[in-house]
Structures are given as C-alpha cells and as structure tokens.
Amino acid sequence: MPELxxxxxxxxxxxxxxxxxxxxxxxxxxxxxxxxxxPDELVELVKKSGLRGRGGAGFPTGMKWSFxxxxxxxxxxxxxxxxxxPGTFKDRMIMEKNPHQLVEGVIITSYACHVSTAFIYxxxxxxxxxxxxxxxIEEAYAAGYVGKNILGSDFSLDVILHRGAGAYICGEESALxxxxxxxxxxxxxxxPFPAVIGLYGGPTVINxxxxxxxxxxxxxxxxxxxxSFGTEKSTGTRIFCLSGHIKKxxxxxxxxxxxxxxxxxxxxxGGGILDDKQLKAIIPGGSSxxxxxxxxxxxxLDFESIAAAGxxxxxxxxxxxxxxxxxxxxxxxxxxxxxDESCGKCTPCREGTYWLTEILDRIEHGxxxxxxxxxxxxxxxxxxxxxxxxxxxxxxxxxxxxxxLFREEFAYHIREGRCMVxxxxxxxxxx
Amino acid sequence: MISEQAKExxxxxxxxxxxxxxxxxxxxxxxxxxxxxxxxxxxETVAETIGLTVDDVESVATFYTMYYQQPPGKKVIKxxxxxxxxxxxxxxxxxxxxxxxGIKRGETSADGNYTLxxxxxxxxxxxxxxxxxxxxxxxxVTLEMTDALVDEWDRDLGAMKNLSEISSQDGQIxxxxxxxxxxxxxx
Numbered sequence: 001m002p003e004l005x006x007x008x009x010x011x012x013x014x015x016x017x018x019x020x021x022x023x024x025x026x027x028x029x030x031x032x033x034x035x036x037x038x039p040d041e042l043v044e045l046v047k048k049s050g051l052r053g054r055g056g057a058g059f060p061t062g063m064k065w066s067f068x069x070x071x072x073x074x075x076x077x078x079x080x081x082x083x084x085x086p087g088t089f090k091d092r093m094i095m096e097k098n099p100h101q102l103v104e105g106v107i108i109t110s111y112a113c114h115v116s117t118a119f120i121y122x123x124x125x126x127x128x129x130x131x132x133x134x135x136x137i138e139e140a141y142a143a144g145y146v147g148k149n150i151l152g153s154d155f156s157l158d159v160i161l162h163r164g165a166g167a168y169i170c171g172e173e174s175a176l177x178x179x180x181x182x183x184x185x186x187x188x189x190x191x192p193f194p195a196v197i198g199l200y201g202g203p204t205v206i207n208x209x210x211x212x213x214x215x216x217x218x219x220x221x222x223x224x225x226x227x228s229f230g231t232e233k234s235t236g237t238r239i240f241c242l243s244g245h246i247k248k249x250x251x252x253x254x255x256x257x258x259x260x261x262x263x264x265x266x267x268x269x270g271g272g273i274l275d276d277k278q279l280k281a282i283i284p285g286g287s288s289x290x291x292x293x294x295x296x297x298x299x300x301l302d303f304e305s306i307a308a309a310g311x312x313x314x315x316x317x318x319x320x321x322x323x324x325x326x327x328x329x330x331x332x333x334x335x336x337x338x339x340d341e342s343c344g345k346c347t348p349c350r351e352g353t354y355w356l357t358e359i360l361d362r363i364e365h366g367x368x369x370x371x372x373x374x375x376x377x378x379x380x381x382x383x384x385x386x387x388x389x390x391x392x393x394x395x396x397x398x399x400x401x402x403x404x405l406f407r408e409e410f411a412y413h414i415r416e417g418r419c420m421v422x423x424x425x426x427x428x429x430x431x
Numbered sequence: 432m433i434s435e436q437a438k439e440x441x442x443x444x445x446x447x448x449x450x451x452x453x454x455x456x457x458x459x460x461x462x463x464x465x466x467x468x469x470x471x472x473x474x475e476t477v478a479e480t481i482g483l484t485v486d487d488v489e490s491v492a493t494f495y496t497m498y499y500q501q502p503p504g505k506k507v508i509k510x511x512x513x514x515x516x517x518x519x520x521x522x523x524x525x526x527x528x529x530x531x532x533g534i535k536r537g538e539t540s541a542d543g544n545y546t547l548x549x550x551x552x553x554x555x556x557x558x559x560x561x562x563x564x565x566x567x568x569x570x571x572v573t574l575e576m577t578d579a580l581v582d583e584w585d586r587d588l589g590a591m592k593n594l595s596e597i598s599s600q601d602g603q604i605x606x607x608x609x610x611x612x613x614x615x616x617x618x
Contacts, residue, residue: 128567
C-alpha cells in the first residue's frame with residue numbers, strides 16, 4: 001500500500017475531536033506556517049508542491065492564490081464543500097471523520113492569502129458533515145487556532161460555516177458566492193474572476209475541501225516531499241471515489257498516475273467487477289466527465305493521461321459499469337440530474353437539458369426516431385460552451401461520449417424498441 | 432408562531448456575516464425548524480430580521496430544495512437515484528418503499544407521517560444504494576432492510592402519537608413525559 005497523505009489516520013479513533021487530531025500531529029503545520037513562513041513564502045511552497053485543485057478543474061492551487069488582486073479591498077476564502085457531483089463522496093468523508101484537517105487547511109490558506117474571514121460552504125444534505133465541521137470550528141476557536149492573534153501571532157481569522165440548502169449549482173464557484181451572499185445560486189459571468197472581484201466584491205480564493213485538507217501535510221513535510229508522489233505534472237495523491245459495478249466500492253487514496261486497472265481490479269482496492277462480469281465503461285471523474293470505454297482501463301489516473309484518453313480527471317469520482325448496463329438508460333439517468341439541477345438562468349442549458357431528457361427517454365422506452373441520435377448530438381452542440389457556467393457542458397459529456405462509443409446500442413433501441421443488453425440494474429441485495 | 436428566541440438567533444446571524452443578507456439562508460433554516468416548513472410568517476419574519484423584502488426572501492426560499500413549501504411528513508425519506516445508486520438498484524428500492532408506504536415519490540401520506548422523495552447524488556456512492564431519513568444516512572440499503580426500517584418508523588410514529596395523546600390528556604407537553612413513556616406504552 002503506497003504512503004497515504006490525506007487519509008493517513010482517517011480511521012483513528014476520535015480523530016474528529018481536537019484532542020484526537022492533535023494526537024496525530026494536528027495543528028503542528030499551522031504553528032510552523034505562522035512561525036517559519038511569510039504568507040508569500042507559503043504561496044511559493046504550494047506552487048512548488050504542484051498541488052492542483054481537487055474539485056474538478058485541476059487548476060494549480062498556488063497559482064490560483066497568486067492571482068488574487070493586489071488592492072485594499074477585503075479578501076475572502078471560500079471552502080467549496082458543496083460536494084454533489086454524482087459519483088463523488090470524498091469531501092463528505094473528510095468532513096465527517098477528520099474535520100479539523102479541513103479547518104487547519106482553511107487557516108493556513110487564509111494566512112497565505114491575507115484573508116481575515118473564511119467561509120466553509122457545506123452541502124445542506126450532508127447534515128452530519130456540517131455538524132462535525134461546525135464543532136471543529138468551535139473547538140478551534142476555543143483552542144486559539146481561530147480568532148484573534150492566532151497562536152500569539154498578529155494573524156487573526158474568523159471562520160463561518162455556511163450550509164447549502166439543496167442546489168448542485170452552488171458547487172460552481174460563482175454560484176457559491178451568490179448563495180453565500182444570500183441570493184439564488186445563479187452563476188456570474190466571468191471575467192471578472194473571483195480572484196479579482198469575488199465575494200462581496202473582494203478578491204476571493206475558492207478551494208475545494210480536499211485541496212484544503214491536503215495543505216497541512218505539505219507545510220509539515222515540504223513541497224519536494226509532496227511532489228515526489230504522483231507524476232511530474234500531476235503531483236501528490238488524491239482520493240479516488242470508486243463506485244458502481246465494483247466488488248469493493250469506497251474511497252481509495254492513491255498517487256496520481258496509478259492505472260485505472262489497479263484501482264478497479266487490485267485486491268487492496270476495488271477487487272474486480274461485480275459478479276466477475278466484463279467491464280463495459282468507466283466514468284473517470286464524476287458524471288460531468290466523458291465516458292471511457294473498457295479499452296481505456298490501462299490509462300493512468302492523472303490529469304494529462306485522462307485528458308489524452310479523451311476525458312477529465314474531474315472530481316475523482318470513478319464510476320464503473322459492467323456488460324449488463326443499458327448505456328441509454330444510464331445516460332438518461334445522468335441527464336435527468338442535469339435537467340433537475342440546471343438553475344434555469346441560461347436558455348440553452350435550461351431548455352436543452354429538458355429536451356435531451358425527453359429524447360433519451362423516448363429512445364429508452366422504444367419510441368425513438370431514426371433521427372434522434374443526430375438530434376441529441378445537435379442539441380449537445382447547442383448547449384456546450386453557450387451558457388454562463390459549465391453545468392450545461394457537463395450535461396452533454398455522457399451523451400456525446402456514449403454515442404461515440406456505443407452508437408449501435410442507441411440505434412438498436414430505436415430500431416428494435418428494446419435494449420440489446422441484460423436487464424440493466426437489478427437490485428444487488430445479496431452483495 | 433416563530434419564537435422571540437428564534438428571531439434573536441436570526442438577528443445574531445445577520446450581525447455575524449460581513450453583510451446581513453448573507454444570513455437569509457441560515458435564518459430560513461431556523462424559521463423552518465420552528466414552523467415545519469416555509470410559511471408566510473416564516474418569510475415575513477426572516478425579511479424583517481434580515482432587512483429584506485418578503486418577495487426577496489421568497490425568491491431565495493423557492494430556489495433551494497431543502498426549504499419545504501408545504502408541510503412535510505414526520506419522517507422525510509430521501510432516496511438517492513443518481514448514477515451510482517442507479518447502478519446498485521435504487522429504482523427497486525423506490526418502488527418497494529412506494530408500495531410499503533402507499534405513496535408515490537414526491538407525496539406525503541394522508542396521515543402526515545411520511546414524505547417520500549427521490550434525491551440527487553447524496554455523496555454516498557461507495558455505500559450505494561442509500562437513503563436519508565430526516566437527513567440522517569442509511570447506507571448499503573437492501574429490500575430486507577427497507578422492510579425492517581418501515582416497521583421501525585411505524586413503531587416510532589406510533590409511540591409519538593401515543594405520547595401526544597397522553598400529553599394532551601395530562602395537559603403536559605410530550606417531552607416532559609418522554610422519559611417514562613417507554614415503559615408505559617406498548618410499542
């Protein structure tokens with residue numbers, strides 16, 4: 001088992017309490033950051049570590065911090081813990097089991113970025129995660145890690161937990177800021193980017209929960225140490241959320257650059273496909289990423305390799321589908337999600353996701369028309385890149401990629417009025 | 432009726448954020464806790480304490496799905512139906528629960544006990560299929576488990592009903608009676 005960074009002590013008893021976290025070296029990185037580093041030096045450290053955002057886009061974290069506009073406006077940090085990308089369940093685990101690691105990352109980042117008020121935006125549905133983070137913040141205040149003059153330094157910070165209330169769109173950074181400001185979660189037009197004009201008009205850094213939870217280890221062990229894991233351009237480890245038709249689903253932390261095959265088949269991880277069936281398709285980074293065929297199983301799980309294979313590493317949510325999966329029905333299910341979660345601001349996304357669902361539904365239920373496959377592709381083309389935020393683009397990924405890979409299955413559905421594979425998803429109660 | 436204490440918490444939140452209007456979401460949660468759902472009074476109270484118009488508060492309350500526009504059942508059951516749960520058979524769970532509870536997804540039972548909802552990915556794909564009962568997770572759900580769960584909820588709700596009957600007879604509030612109720616009431 002390779003060395004773990006983020007989930008190293010994740011199953012240690014009472015890790016979720018301040019004492020438990022401190023027993024495992026908690027808040028030592030914060031003490032070191034405040035004592036040994038100037039804020040700018042921390043930005044350099046994180047740049048050198050090569051850490052890239054774990055939310056989806058994979059933007060270099062240190063670089064993002066350095067883009068903050070240098071003016072006299074109040075700066076803010078928002079932790080994006082609005083985890084809701086289908087297939088992703090890592091941030092929930094971090095918040096439930098190791099909330100202090102996140103809080104420590106938030107404090108270190110705030111110090112590095114000259115932030116005096118930080119927000120942790122926790123998805124509303126994750127009630128336990130919200131309570132755990134709230135308690136961790138309270139404990140950190142009581143222990144002097146948050147508040148005025150942290151650990152005797154001249155750095156002061158307020159941390160506010162903000163609960164979402166059921167809206168996938170608020171995981172999009174500009175919608176998240178709108179939501180924090182007390183509005184409907186409608187995305188903003190970019191530019192200006194949040195680093196220039198963000199929350200309350202101030203320069204704002206927005207980082208994913210896992211990204212922030214990785215920082216204490218980098219401060220403690222150094223940039224070179226972190227960069228020694230993973231590949232040259234995709235450094236470090238990340239948590240891969242493995243789900244679907246797999247024997248042992250779960251969160252597995254692995255160095256970037258690990259083959260998909262290892263994650264799926266190795267006994268330490270996925271342990272193989274459910275019922276020893278054949279692999280059919282892989283979603284490598286949450287339902288917003290392009291589906292890969294089984295022939296891509298030897299692709300390495302790093303940003304560059306997955307991109308070269310035709311998809312994105314996204315949020316690290318690896319969803320596995322076996323040979324009995326009806327691809328039309330699976331894609332319909334994913335498309336319904338985007339229809340339901342489209343905020344309705346932009347017409348192509350609001351209307352397009354509705355029509356995509358309608359057409360997929362009629363194909364699935366045997367009422368498809370011959371022209372429907374091209375019509376789906378045409379609608380996708382009319383959504384992609386034509387809305388404020390990436391939700392519309394995301395809605396098209398599974399459709400365009402599955403038509404490319406499994407066009408004959410769509411055609412069979414239309415021609416024969418039924419599916420060419422098994423019954424699809426039967427309840428796997430016995431597993 | 433929204434209590435003075437709740438209003439005080441709302442005002443406290445408005446002062447806690449750099450800009451008062453940021454408190455609208457947590458204030459709506461507080462109002463919902465008190466009222467059970469977002470009532471007209473909830474909207475008016477939040478508007479007044481945060482300093483917004485009622486329409487403005489309503490526009491926020493109707494955007495987010497966790498603010499209920501109608502009274503929900505005592506047990507709100509959300510079943511995840513997104514891709515990972517779909518691949519692990521969540522649709523059979525939904526049908527099974529619809530049958531057991533006698534309501535369709537999106538409905539509340541006539542006795543006000545149950546609301547059955549389907550939910551988008553609940554970040555529990557590694558333990559799919561999954562459902563939530565009043566926001567708490569039940570993971571790796573099987574049909575057998577579902578039956579046991581419904582029996583348990585029915586018992587819970589029966590106990591709650593008995594409690595409220597006793598408390599109305601005695602003129603006491605249910606919570607005061609709770610400690611000894613377990614022995615008195617046949618479950």
